[in-house]
Amino acid sequence: MLTEKKSEIGFLLFDGFPMACLTSVIEPLRAANEIVGQGVFCWSLVTERGQKVRSSANVRFEAECDLTTCQSFDILFLLSSPTSGFSDPSQGNGALRTLARHGTILGGISGGVFPLVRSGVMTGHPISVHWCYEAAFEAEFPDMDARRDVIVSDATRYTAAGAAAAFDLALHLIEDRLGSEVAHEVACWFQHPLMRGEGVRQQVPSTSKPDTGEKLPHLVAQCVELFAAHISDPISIAEVASLTGVTPRQIERAFKQATGQSPSHYFRAMRMKAARQMVVYTKDPIADIAAAIGYSSVAPLVTHYRSAFGLSPSEDRRRINRFRVEDNAPLPSS
Incomplete structure (x- = not known):
């Protein structure tokens, strides 16, 4: 049954925030209001000082209040880029x-x-971290309970991994306030086929064949999981074979057939993606980044990074910084 009290939701926006994440929460709430014929949910845009901000799509948004004067929210969501x-x-x-x-x-x-984590309010709370930020998050917050679930929440903290997860989270807010029938109708309005919740894992590119979305064979997927768990302390193909109960030759054949790459090259590509997250989204020295992905020195990282991305880690970081400062443009975020 509806109550007269509105659910007041704030969105604290930073330059470079992902616009899709904002609309993915607001639009389901707006639809729920229309379905029940009442303004059950209301929302406001907030910035640190009440200033305008630009989304990752370069669309400007005007705040309705600044952070220090907005004290009435039931929920406040932070939307930003990692930096x-x-x-x-x-x-x-x-x-x-x-x-x-x-x-x-x-x-x-x-x-x-x-x-959100930098503010100190997430101590003791688990967190949903988008897979494309995992390495950067782990580098900055090694002691936090980061998870790959699309939504992670408890009584006082809500986190979601991206725009689609934000839509799911909004549906849960609707269900909690207005019931499952309204949440289901909202999902149908937007042809959102499944409301995901706690415990549902993110889909990540490394578990699918390139360009097809088709799931990788079981053996290859097992190997990829082991690779992902050993980014900082690289595991050999022989060790992977022992853990999966097959021979190294079987793994070689399975990877070639499924991905067109050898398992060692596939693993290296995963490590380079992790390195690039840290280059782009942290200020860690390149030597620390090399150590974080299992290199004893910078030289092999530079060689493999250049092979993967066409420039060195330092050159890539300078390019990104020029993009941020000279073009005054935020990096895209998920």
């Missing part, structure tokens, strides 16, 4: 901690989990 942060971290982080102490549920969507 976003407060211009005044002490004040911004303090404002989030104050909201948490006064009962506001805090959440992060996609890259928004980065400033």
